[in-house]
Amino acid sequence: MSGSIEVRGLSRTFHTTVRRPGFLGGVRSLVNPERVAKEAVCDISFDVAPGELLALLGPNGAGKSTTIKMLTGILTPTAGEARVAGVVPYEERERNARNIGAVFGQRTQLWWDLPVRESFSILRDIYEVPKAEHAARLKEFDELLALSSFWDTRVRHLSLGQRVRSDMAAALLHDPPVVFLDEPTIGMDVVVKEQVREFLRHQVEERGRTVLLTTHDMTEVERLAERVVLINHGRLVLDGTLDEIRRKFGSTWQVRATLADPHTPVEPLPGITLLRREGPQVVFGPDGPTAPTVHQALKQVIERYEVTDIALDEAELEDVMRAAYVQSEVRVEDRAGGA
Amino acid sequence: MSLNALRIIWRVTRLNFRAQLEYRSEFLMMIAIGAIWQVSVIVFATVLLSRFTGMGGWDSSDVLLIPATRMLAHALFVLFLGRMHGVGRHIQEGRIDTYLVRPMPVHRQVQLEFFPTNAIGDMTVAVGLMVGALSRSQLDWTAGRITYLIACLIGGMLLEAAMFTVVASASLRFPAADYWSRWLEELLGTFGSYPLNVLPRAVGGFLTFGLPLAFVAYFPAAVLTGHGDSTGVPYWLAAASPLLGALAYLGARLLWRWSLGHYTGVNG
Ligand SMILES: Nc1ncnc2c1ncn2[C@@H]1O[C@H](COP(=O)(O)OP(=O)(O)OP(=O)(O)O)[C@@H](O)[C@H]1O
Ligand SMILES: [Mg+2]
Numbered sequence: 001m002s003g004s005i006e007v008r009g010l011s012r013t014f015h016t017t018v019r020r021p022g023f024l025g026g027v028r029s030l031v032n033p034e035r036v037a038k039e040a041v042c043d044i045s046f047d048v049a050p051g052e053l054l055a056l057l058g059p060n061g062a063g064k065s066t067t068i069k070m071l072t073g074i075l076t077p078t079a080g081e082a083r084v085a086g087v088v089p090y091e092e093r094e095r096n097a098r099n100i101g102a103v104f105g106q107r108t109q110l111w112w113d114l115p116v117r118e119s120f121s122i123l124r125d126i127y128e129v130p131k132a133e134h135a136a137r138l139k140e141f142d143e144l145l146a147l148s149s150f151w152d153t154r155v156r157h158l159s160l161g162q163r164v165r166s167d168m169a170a171a172l173l174h175d176p177p178v179v180f181l182d183e184p185t186i187g188m189d190v191v192v193k194e195q196v197r198e199f200l201r202h203q204v205e206e207r208g209r210t211v212l213l214t215t216h217d218m219t220e221v222e223r224l225a226e227r228v229v230l231i232n233h234g235r236l237v238l239d240g241t242l243d244e245i246r247r248k249f250g251s252t253w254q255v256r257a258t259l260a261d262p263h264t265p266v267e268p269l270p271g272i273t274l275l276r277r278e279g280p281q282v283v284f285g286p287d288g289p290t291a292p293t294v295h296q297a298l299k300q301v302i303e304r305y306e307v308t309d310i311a312l313d314e315a316e317l318e319d320v321m322r323a324a325y326v327q328s329e330v331r332v333e334d335r336a337g338g339a
Numbered sequence: 340m341s342l343n344a345l346r347i348i349w350r351v352t353r354l355n356f357r358a359q360l361e362y363r364s365e366f367l368m369m370i371a372i373g374a375i376w377q378v379s380v381i382v383f384a385t386v387l388l389s390r391f392t393g394m395g396g397w398d399s400s401d402v403l404l405i406p407a408t409r410m411l412a413h414a415l416f417v418l419f420l421g422r423m424h425g426v427g428r429h430i431q432e433g434r435i436d437t438y439l440v441r442p443m444p445v446h447r448q449v450q451l452e453f454f455p456t457n458a459i460g461d462m463t464v465a466v467g468l469m470v471g472a473l474s475r476s477q478l479d480w481t482a483g484r485i486t487y488l489i490a491c492l493i494g495g496m497l498l499e500a501a502m503f504t505v506v507a508s509a510s511l512r513f514p515a516a517d518y519w520s521r522w523l524e525e526l527l528g529t530f531g532s533y534p535l536n537v538l539p540r541a542v543g544g545f546l547t548f549g550l551p552l553a554f555v556a557y558f559p560a561a562v563l564t565g566h567g568d569s570t571g572v573p574y575w576l577a578a579a580s581p582l583l584g585a586l587a588y589l590g591a592r593l594l595w596r597w598s599l600g601h602y603t604g605v606n607g
Contacts, residue, residue: 100440102440127442
């Protein structure tokens with residue numbers, strides 16, 4: 001079974017009523033409610049190939065969770081369509097459920113009063129996993145996530161990190177080809193986060209699972225994802241590799257060079273501007289939309305000047321993302337203004 | 340329902356029950372709460388009924404059949420289908436979302452969430468009351484009557500489940516609808532144990548056609564004790580109580596399914 005995800009023109013509008021301010025406003029809202037339509041997800045299309053890990057990124061309220069809910073069969077889209085491992089999730093919910101694993105960082109899917117291991121064995125029955133296979137997988141997961149130190153504890157007594165690790169194992173026990181994770185590492189300490197990332201990497205590289213992940217942790221994105229899909233206000237802003245995103249939005253690099261001769265006159269290079277000069281120390285930065293990447297800039301500086309030392313500061317992915325979010329904000333506004 | 344499904348239900352129930360056993364004091368307290376709740380309803384009903392003369396023309400041993408039927412049906416409901424009652428909380432906590440990503444009907448997952456320990460208390464009291472009612476009854480308990488009584492108990496359980504499933508379906512759209520389930524529980528507990536003909540007509544009418552409470556115990560008991568002609572509804576309608584319970588439950592489950600398809604989710 002091929003674990004691909006295909007999303008075509010997927011949209012979801014929520015209808016809510018807004019309350020008018022004040023007491024009289026409240027009464028008026030009761031009699032004549034003002035309905036507003038909120039386009040949480042609007043005409044989104046992308047593909048995830050089998051065995052690929054894709055990070056779905058965007059600021060708060062961008063529509064990430066709503067997208068995942070449609071792909072897991074929780075919500076029905078208002079327009080467009082999606083296929084997960086060949087199944088339309090919201091039409092064949094239970095069939096889709098057998099093909100996917102899902103982890104929602106904020107909520108557990110385990111039985112609250114039962115020890116973790118008993119939840120696991122119930123899930124084994126539900127998904128009809130053969131006993132030997134179940135035991136082998138549990139062993140594998142235990143090695144990666146160190147579950148055995150707490151798996152005889154009731155779920156209600158687990159710490160957050162322990163619970164999410166248990167949830168992660170629970171979501172993958174039936175060997176699903178496709179896995180959805182909505183902020184899986186929220187609230188975890190650095191050690192556990194790394195453990196979880198290692199686990200996910202293993203699931204993608206060794207087990208060939210397709211993973212769609214949302215997170216606000218850019219370190220996580222850097223460590224795990226090659227490709228990202230960026231959405232804002234429910235619209236797709238960008239679908240590309242991390243490098244492409246850096247090139248597009250990460251125009252905040254700096255090249256710091258120490259000139260061999262401190263009296264050399266320094267002029268801007270094509271697409272590169274001189275930011276500062278302190279004696280032999282010069283700092284270059286990108287200039288305009290045609291700015292080269294940091295690596296090209298480095299090359300140009302070395303070719304043009306005789307330097308004794310050179311260093312570069314690449315923009316943190318976090319800064320790149322901030323730039324991407326802000327710019328996509330402007331673009332969405334343009335579109336709204338034009339419409 | 341497949342064999343595997345039944346096995347899972349049995350297994351989860353057993354595990355849930357064992358989990359509750361481990362909290363011993365909580366376990367015993369839950370049973371006590373169930374029992375005390377039921378007993379207090381009975382005491383209240385007895386006191387109130389003894390104030391009425393004639394009890395709407397019913398013999399006192401016949402009247403006892405009404406609370407006994409209602410309570411046993413209710414205990415069965417709590418035991419088998421009662422979790423529908425707290426579903427609003429599940430919805431607000433987003434648990435429904437996690438149920439939706441599992442290959443099992445959501446309704447069943449709601450039922451398997453925990454073991455209803457208080458049902459043991461409910462059941463004990465209700466069985467006791469039913470035994471008392473049957474032993475004092477002067478009716479001839481033929482196989483036909485007993486079968487009809489059992490059908491009515493199941494029908495009553497399904498009818499109560501139907502009412503709570505309707506409220507649960509509403510809370511899928513409007514989480515605040517869950518408050519109605521508390522109101523419903525109060526109302527059923529308060530009025531379920533009386534011959535409705537001692538109540539004002541309008542109230543009786545409401546409890547027949549508004550909330551179909553009359554079909555849980557009053558109509559079945561009336562039919563069993565030969566008062567089926569004086570209930571205020573045609574005899575055939577009163578006699579069809581168990582069937583109506585089953586139909587109401589079926590309808591409620593369809594509504595639930597439809598509502599799940601239109602579920603908008605909680606944010607987060
Ligand atoms: N059930 C709902 N009813 C009404 N509006 C909703 C509902 N669910 C989501 N929304 C709205 O849709 C938009 C997208 O929400 P969504 O939860 O998908 O964002 P997100 O990208 O996951 O954000 P975050 O990073 O904060 O988790 C938000 O504006 C939100 O208020
Ligand atoms: Mg979210």
